[in-house]
Amino acid sequence: MTKVIAFANNKGGSGKSTTCANVGYALALNGHKVLLLDGDMQLNLSLSFFDEDAVLAMAESEKNLYYAIREQKNLSDYVINTAYDKLDLIPSSTLMSSIEYELFTKWQREFILKKCLSPIIEQGSYDYILIDSPPTLGGWVMNILCASDYLIIPVEASPWGLFGLANMVDFYNEVCNINPDLKLAGLAITKVDERKNYFKQTKETLAGLEDIHVFSSYIRVDSSIEWSQDNSKPVIAYKKSSRSAMEYIALTKEVEEICR
Ligand SMILES: Nc1ncnc2c1ncn2[C@@H]1O[C@H](COP(=O)(O)OP(=O)(O)OP(=O)(O)O)[C@@H](O)[C@H]1O
Numbered sequence: 074m075t076k077v078i079a080f081a082n083n084k085g086g087s088g089k090s091t092t093c094a095n096v097g098y099a100l101a102l103n104g105h106k107v108l109l110l111d112g113d114m115q116l117n118l119s120l121s122f123f124d125e126d127a128v129l130a131m132a133e134s135e136k137n138l139y140y141a142i143r144e145q146k147n148l149s150d151y152v153i154n155t156a157y158d159k160l161d162l163i164p165s166s167t168l169m170s171s172i173e174y175e176l177f178t179k180w181q182r183e184f185i186l187k188k189c190l191s192p193i194i195e196q197g198s199y200d201y202i203l204i205d206s207p208p209t210l211g212g213w214v215m216n217i218l219c220a221s222d223y224l225i226i227p228v229e230a231s232p233w234g235l236f237g238l239a240n241m242v243d244f245y246n247e248v249c250n251i252n253p254d255l256k257l258a259g260l261a262i263t264k265v266d267e268r269k270n271y272f273k274q275t276k277e278t279l280a281g282l283e284d285i286h287v288f289s290s291y292i293r294v295d296s297s298i299e300w301s302q303d304n305s306k307p308v309i310a311y312k313k314s315s316r317s318a319m320e321y322i323a324l325t326k327e328v329e330e331i332c333r
């Protein structure tokens with residue numbers, strides 16, 4: 074059974090794309106067949122696996138998620154192999170910025186992505202499909218969550234990181250009315266600076282949230298992340314011995330236990 078996991082948070086820069094890329098890579102490393110969907114016009118998930126020229130070429134072609142959704146195509150025809158075993162990608166387009174407009178007039182507009190994904194799920198060729206969301210809460214992220222079994226919310230350990238979380242959780246609860254199967258797998262704390270007292274406060278605040286799981290593995294600030302992105306690689310592929318690579322491997326173990 075394919076499990077679909079969305080990475081979403083309306084707070085920008087909370088680590089969604091980095092977490093999606095690295096958890097996806099680690100799941101594939103653990104032997105699972107993984108498909109990544111880049112749902113953001115910033116193309117960051119695609120840039121985690123391909124260089125700028127390749128990503129822009131895919132964005133300008135018709136072989137991307139934006140075009141598939143606009144034309145309501147079968148997503149099996151949009152899959153691209155990455156350089157890594159068991160890890161495929163459907164890239165994004167900068168035109169994703171107008172996806173809300175494209176969805177607006179469509180019949181059952183919350184379920185377009187689910188419909189386009191269903192042939193891939195029926196084939197059962199992937200163990201996991203991971204979707205990277207843009208930092209918004211609208212019809213497109215609603216589509217992503219309506220197509221998902223699990224939601225992971227990457228949260229930055231900062232005051233404004235926490236401030237935005239209430240909106241995200243409200244949105245999740247709203248989506249559960251139309252996709253009752255959606256489960257909040259948990260909050261993944263990212264970009265942690267342990268030298269700051271604020272991190273302790275973040276952990277306490279999050280631990281106090283009722284009925285919301287917080288993954289015990291968190292991701293600390295690490296320049297290897299930026300170097301890996303500069304080299305169009307997930308950090309685990311770029312430098313497996315780095316702190317953040319080990320942290321993402323540990324987080325993925327927890328994800329495997331919860332999203333089963
Ligand atoms: N553990 C980390 N250490 C250092 N830098 C990090 C770490 N995680 C993410 N970053 C950096 O923080 C920035 C935001 O991360 P990322 O793009 O993953 O967040 P996002 O939630 O996807 O952002 P957006 O909302 O714009 O889509 C990026 O520049 C990334 O390089």
Ligand SMILES: [Mg+2]
Pocket residue numbers: 089090091113115117205206207
């Ligand atoms: Mg992103």
